[in-house]
Amino acid sequence: MYNRKTYTVEEATLKLEQYCAYQERCHQEVRQKLQHMHMIPEAIEIIIGHLIEHNFLNEQRFAKAFVSGKFTIKKWGRRRLTLELKKRDISKIAIKEALATISESTYLNTFHELAEKRFEKIRESDPYKKKKKLIDYLLYRGWESHLVYEKAYELIQ
Known part of the structure; x- marks a missing residue:
């Protein structure tokens, strides 16, 4: 058998704080990262709650950053931006707000x-x-x- 790294909730929280501070992340990316770290569902919910509470994770901020970057750099239109945000389980309200930032x-x-x-x-x-x-x-x-x-x-x- 192989030895895989295990994390306590505190260690995983610190690691995810750094992960979210480096770049805007959506809830789905954070959840996948925690699952990849082999965290149990209860721990995942605790950590995500902590990240939201301490403003490391913010759906509106992610959507605005995503729209701004993909529109400016990749020249994506509204349909593609909307589709990609929906794939990431971003709410319709956050998508609408983010798209409104483009004049x-x-x-x-x-x-x-x-x-x-x-x-x-x-x-x-x-x-x-x-x-x-x-x-x-x-x-x-x-x-x-x-x-x-x-x-x-x-x-x-």
């Missing part, structure tokens, strides 16, 4: 820049195939379909 003008400017930049990069002679590649790319990134199709038709014309 409409910034959102549209980012979309237009991304679409035009990608359109220039696509090396395809057939305009229909080029349009299809652009549409697929933008939809994958989570941009709303009405924006994507309008922009695709605008760029192809």
Whole structure:
């Protein structure tokens, strides 16, 4: 048999405080980390309660940081951001608040820049195939379909 490290509740709490202080985490990530540390369910609940109480774990703060980072760096649209936050069991209220931090003008400017930049990069002679590649790319990134199709038709014309 192999020896695996065991943790007391205090040791695990300290370790998770450092884990949460390093970067914003969602409840799901913390729960998985504790399960990976082989903590029992009662201990997991105690530790998560402690982290929330001492503001190491905050769903709204995580959602806002996630939206800000993925929108700014990866240029994800609202649909993809919403889907990814739902995967992490973030509440609808927190998702709505986080998405509200993106101004409409910034959102549209980012979309237009991304679409035009990608359109220039696509090396395809057939305009229909080029349009299809652009549409697929933008939809994958989570941009709303009405924006994507309008922009695709605008760029192809």
